Amino acid sequence: MKKILVTGALGQIGSELTGRLREIYGAENVIGTDIRKVDGVEDEGPFEAVDVTDGEQLWNVAKKYEADTMMHLAALLSAKAEAFPRIAWDINMGGLINALETAKELNMKFFTPSSIGAFGPTTPKDGTPQNTLQRPTTMYGVNKVAGELLCDYYHHRFGVDTRGVRFPGLISHVAPPGGGTTDYAVEIYYEAVKKKEYTSYIAKGTYMDMMYMPDALDAIIQLMEADTERLIHRNAFNISAMSAEPEDFAKAIQKHIPEFKLAYKVDPIRQNIAESWPNSLDSTAATKEWGFKAKYDIDRMTADMLGKISQKASAAGK
Ligand code: VAH
Numbered sequence: 563m564k565k566i567l568v569t570g571a572l573g574q575i576g577s578e579l580t581g582r583l584r585e586i587y588g589a590e591n592v593i594g595t596d597i598r599k600v601d602g603v604e605d606e607g608p609f610e611a612v613d614v615t616d617g618e619q620l621w622n623v624a625k626k627y628e629a630d631t632m633m634h635l636a637a638l639l640s641a642k643a644e645a646f647p648r649i650a651w652d653i654n655m656g657g658l659i660n661a662l663e664t665a666k667e668l669n670m671k672f673f674t675p676s677s678i679g680a681f682g683p684t685t686p687k688d689g690t691p692q693n694t695l696q697r698p699t700t701m702y703g704v705n706k707v708a709g710e711l712l713c714d715y716y717h718h719r720f721g722v723d724t725r726g727v728r729f730p731g732l733i734s735h736v737a738p739p740g741g742g743t744t745d746y747a748v749e750i751y752y753e754a755v756k757k758k759e760y761t762s763y764i765a766k767g768t769y770m771d772m773m774y775m776p777d778a779l780d781a782i783i784q785l786m787e788a789d790t791e792r793l794i795h796r797n798a799f800n801i802s803a804m805s806a807e808p809e810d811f812a813k814a815i816q817k818h819i820p821e822f823k824l825a826y827k828v829d830p831i832r833q834n835i836a837e838s839w840p841n842s843l844d845s846t847a848a849t850k851e852w853g854f855k856a857k858y859d860i861d862r863m864t865a866d867m868l869g870k871i872s873q874k875a876s877a878a879g880k
Contacts, residue, residue, distance in 0.1 A: 563631040563671060563786060565591050567624050569614050569661060570635030572596040572603070575675070575729075575778065577737040579633060581606065582779045593627045595620075596636070614657030621664045631786070634661040634674040640702035641832050642741030647701035654705035655712075662716045662724070673786055674713060676728040676798040678771050679743075680706035683838045690840040692800050692847040699838050710798040717796060725785050726797040730771030730843065732778050733863060735870040743835045747772055747811060751867040754815045754822050755875055762808040763829035769841035771802035774858035774866070781854055788852035795847050803856030803863075805842035814864040 566583055570576040571594030583592040589607035596611070603609045610623045614636045624632065636657050643650030658674060665672040681690060682698040696707050706728075713724040731744025739745045746764045753760035764770075781801055804810075812824040848854035858866070 563587060565593070565627055565629045566631040566633060567593045567595060567627065567629040567670075568633045568635065569595050569612065569620070569657070570637065571609070572600065572737070573635055574732060574734060574737050574739040575775070576633075576635045578734060578775055579635070579779055579782060582783070583633075586783070593623065593629060595623060614660055615652055617660035617663060620660050621667065624664050624668050624670065629668070629670060631671040632661055632665050632673070633782070634658065634672065637705070638702070639740065639742040640677075640679050640700055640835050641743050641745075643702040643705065644700055644831060644835060650701045650705060654702070655708060658709050658712060662712060662722065665724075666716060666720045666722050670722075671786065672713070672716075672722055672724045673782060674709065674724075674726050676706045676710050676726050677702070678728055678730050678802075678839050678843060679703045679835075680710060680728055680798065681838075681840050685840060687841045689842060689844045690800065691844050692795055700835055702835075703838070713797040723790060724797055725793070727781055727785060727799045727801045727848065728843070729778060730773045730802045732773055732775055733867065734775035735867050735874070736775070743832045743839075744770055744772065746808065747806070750808070750811050750815070750824075751864070751871055754819055755868060755871045758819055758821050759823040759825065761825040761827050763827060763832055764808055764836055765828045765833055766809055766826060767807050768833065768836050769805050769807045770836055770839055771804070771843050772806050772860075773801070773803040773856060774863040777803050777856040777858050780857070781848075784854065785848075785852050792851050794851055799845075799848040799851070799854070800843040801845050801848045801854050801856075802843040803858055804860050806860055810860055811864070814860045815868065817861070818865065818868050
């Protein structure tokens, strides 16, 4: 990977991935793109406003910078996609096929994430296998399953070097998530620092796979640098660092903030989405084929999240 184009570079993953890639490959070799420019975004390196549903725009930017790799992250997440399913189809599928077409025509290596959202209520819930039944009941899940198949198709039909992982809920202290079902696992840390309490919209006992963002970034780079000959599953590797429910986060937080209180006000829409997803994934294929191994468990993540958020709060004089 010498010249990398990132779509969705202002999003929860994209904002951190772009920075990490610039540290490794050089700022001038990583082009961030998103639907609009924001002030100061060009301070760290090249940035272009690109609407991924406009294939010509995307192609022109990739050609302009002679990018050899595409990290396609622009998408609507599960809860927002459920609220606006038609728009989600246009962005998540229209954007993806435009990105794949650009990668095909410009011979680019390609990464796009799938998600635990690619599974549904009939998928085995515990130790969800790499290869199993995928009948999701959300528009986001339909997009993710179709996306996995589309990336496989562009690989075996056109030889595009497509790669991907099924991300669990991602937790970060840098860019807030937007419109996800697992966002509670980020909000709880901010509220713990600010108010020492949090009201969860996901019910007690609802397990979902989760991962700290540093592990997610490591996984993307490790997969993209892996020997292509070793990749059997190529796209949509199950990866996870922990299976956790709201009470697990509360217990981990209370080791630092003993007075922290967790309450519940369940949002039926996001609860319904969460209940359709697995409780825990089997990540052995990723470990076997490209050495995936998460470094952060819930306690190590919690210590880092609370520390970084507290630092930001005191720097902002809050
Ligand atoms: C969401 N954070 O909640 C995303 C992710 C596994 C969940 O895909 O939609």
